[in-house]
Amino acid sequence: MTLHLYARLALGAALLGAGVVAAPAAAVAAPEPETAKLAAVTEQDPDTGRNKKYLVGPDEVAPVVLGVTNVGDEPVEGVVVQVRVFDDLDLIRRYDNCWYSTWTNQDAAWCEFSDVLEADATLALTASIVKTAPNARADKLPAVVFRWASKEWADGRGGVEALAQADALPGTEVQRGTDGTLRLESRSLPLPETPRPINFAYVGLTTPPSPTPTGSPTASPTAGPTGSPSAPATTTPGADPSVPGGEDGGEGGGLPVTGAGTATLAGVGAVLLLLGGGGYLVARRRRTRFVA
Template identity: 25%
Template sequence: MIRKLAAGVAGLVLAALAAPLPAFAAPPPDGVTVDFDHLSLVPEVRGSLQAAGLDLGRKPRLLHDLTATIDTSGLAGVATVRRAFADDQDGCTFTDALITCAEGTVTTVWTNFVTLSYQPVPGAVAGAEGSATLRITSRELGTLTKTAKVVLTQEAELAVPGEQGQAFDVEPGDTVAMAMSISNPGTVPVTGVDAFFDIDARLAAVKKYSNCWYGTRRAYCHFDQTLEPGRTYDAAEKPVLRISPEIPAPYVFESFLAWQTPADSRDYVDIVMAQDAKKGDAGTLKLVARAATAKAALPQTAGPAGERVFFEVHGKQTANVTAVGAELTGEVGDTVTARLGLKNLGPSMLISYNPAAEAAVIIPAGTTVTKSPEECEGSGSYYVCRIPTWRAETFTDKGESVTWPFTLRIDRAGPLTGWVTVKENLIYLAQPPETNTTDNTADILIGRPVRNTATPGGTTPGGTTPGGTTPDGDGGGSGGEGGGGTLPITGANAAVIGVAGALLIAGGVVAFLVTRRRKSRFEA
C-alpha cells in the first residue's frame, strides 16, 4: 500500500520541489532571516522574479526606521531590474542602480519590501554573472545584508527515472540503502549535478562521502560529472541511512531526494552550509553511467527533479511527557526565577511540525510575574507555553527538557503553591500519544525564607540543588530551579488543575504561533 502511495504523489513532486526549501539556514540569535534568492536567467528565453523580504520568525516585532536598499550596480551587462507589479510597494523608489524602500515604523512578522523582475540584457550570453545586494536597517536590527548572485545559463533538462518514489518498511534502529538515479532527457549535456536529501533526528547517514556536506537537517552531494543527453546515471553505491532507535512506532514519515544543476542549487547549498555542515571523509560517491558520457562547459538551468522517500516504521514505542516544576525559597520582596516546562522520558522522541506538547502554568498566588518567556501566552496567574517550532519539525529527544524561565516577585510569606500541567497536543502530534499521564502535573513551590550567607536574602535564582533544571533545560520531571517535590492535589487545587487542562485544549485549537508567510520564486 505504501508503494501505491509513493506512486500516487509522484506527480506532486516537481511542484513541491520547485518552491524553495524551508529556510533552515542558521538565523541570527533572534530568529531573523533575509529573503533574497540567487537567480538563473536564460538569455533570450526567460527571466525570473525575486522577492526582497525580511522574516522575523514566530512572533510580531516592533521595528523603527525600517528601510531596505537594493544595489543592482553589479548587474551591468548581465540583467536589468524593474518592479514586477505596478501596484507593488509604492513606497519604493528606483533611481539608477539603487532601489530604496522606506517602511518607517512597523509591527510585523514577515515583510516583502518589493518583488523584482530580472531580465537578461539583450545580447548577453550564457556564462555571464552579476550580483545584487539587499541591505536592511532598523534601530532594533542594525544592518542585515545578503547578496544574490545572478547568472545567465544554458537551458537543460533533468528527470528522475522510474516511479519517482521509494518506500521502506522499517523498525526503530534499522538501516536502509537509498537508491540515487538521475536522467538527462534533454538535447544538451548537463555539466555537473547536485543531489539534496534529508537527514535529521529520525534519519542519519551511516557513511559520509567526501563529495558530500552534512548539516543538521539537510545534506547534499556534488557530482562533478557530465550527464549526456538521453542517458541515465546511478550512484555507484546506495547511501545507507539509519532510522533512529528512538523513533516513534508505529509511525510514517517522508523524506526527499532532489537533483539540481549547480547554477540552480545555490540557495539550497546555502541552506545546508548554514547548518554548520561538515564534509564527509569516506571516499567519493560517483555516478555510474548506463551509457558513455561526454563533456560540456556552460552553467545550466534545469527544472528540479526529485522523488519522495517514504518510511513506514513498525513496532510500539512512544514518548512519555512529564511536567517540570520548581521549588524555590526567598523573602517577601525578593525575585526568583523558576524554569518551568516539560521533559520527555522516552523511550521515543517527540515529533511535530506545530507544537507537539504544551504546558499550562498556574503562578503561585502571592507572587507577581515580572518577566515571562516570549513562547508563553497569558497574563496574571495563567500562561500556556508551547515548544517553539520555527520552520521545521520539532524533535524533543528522549531525556531532553524544554523549560521556560519565569521571573517571580514574592509578595507575601510562603508557603506559596502553583502548578505546571503538561499535555501532548493531539491536533499536531505526529505519533502515537503517550500512555502514562500520571506524571503530567508538577508543583511550583515557594517555601518559607531560608537564610543563606552565600546568597544574600536567601533567594536561589538559577538554583542548582539536586533534581532541579539547569539553564540548558535539563532537569527531573518534578524538579525546577531549587529542586522540587509533589504535593497532594485535592479540593480547590484539583479545580485549578482542571482549568489548566482546559487552557491546554483551547491552546491546541487556537495556537498563538504565527505561520511564516513563505517566500515564492517565479519565472516570467
C-alpha cells in the first residue's frame, strides 16, 4: 500500500513538473520573421566595382558609408542597424540612439531610427562611427560588418538594447551613448549584384612617406638640388658668365673691366704715350738737321 502511494506521488510530481516546464514555452510566441526587403549598401570603387576601401591614419575616423536600400514594394516604418568591428578598428561610442557592447576583440553597436524608408529609396548614416586604434596595424584591420533590419523585427526581439546585450561578453553590460543622436540622410549608392541585408566596408592605413637614408650616395628622386629653382640666389651683374656684360649689341659677353686695376692700366698707358711722343720729336729733329 505504501509503495503504491509513493509511486502515485512520484508520478504526480513528474507530471506537474512537466507541465510547469512546458507552460512558459507554450506561452511565449516565436518572434515574427523579417518581412522588410532591405539591402545593405556602401560606396564602390569605380575601377574595380568592389566595395571601397577607406584609407586613414592611426587614431582617425574612417569615413565609411553605411547605407540601406528598400528593395521591396512597401515602405518600412523605422529601421535598425548593427555595426561590428574587430581588432584595431574601434567604434565611436557617442550617440544616444545606439547601444554598444564588447566581446573580446569585437565591438558592436545597435542603432535605431524612426525614419520611414520608402520603396526604392536609400538612406545612410550622416556620420561614421568607425575609427582606427591609436597603434593600428595594417594587418589588424578586418572588414566593417553592417546589417540592417526593420524596427518591427527588432522590437519583436526585445529592441536594440536586448540585441546589443546578446552581442556582449557574458557578464558585461551594454552602454548607451549620451552625446547627440545619430541621423540618416538620403544617399545615392549602388546596389550589389546580390542585394542582402548584410554587407562589408573596408578600412586601410595610409602609407607614410619613406625617410631618406642618412649618408646615402643617391638622393631621392623627389629631392631637388640645393636651392629652390623657384627662388634663385641674387647675384651682381657680370658675376654670371652666361649674362652678357653691358649693351654691346648682342656681340660677345666679356667681363667688364672695373675696380682698382683700371687706374693702374690708365697710368701705364699715359706713360707709354709720353715716351712715344718724345721719341717722335727727337727723330724729327735729327731728320731736319740732316736735310739742312
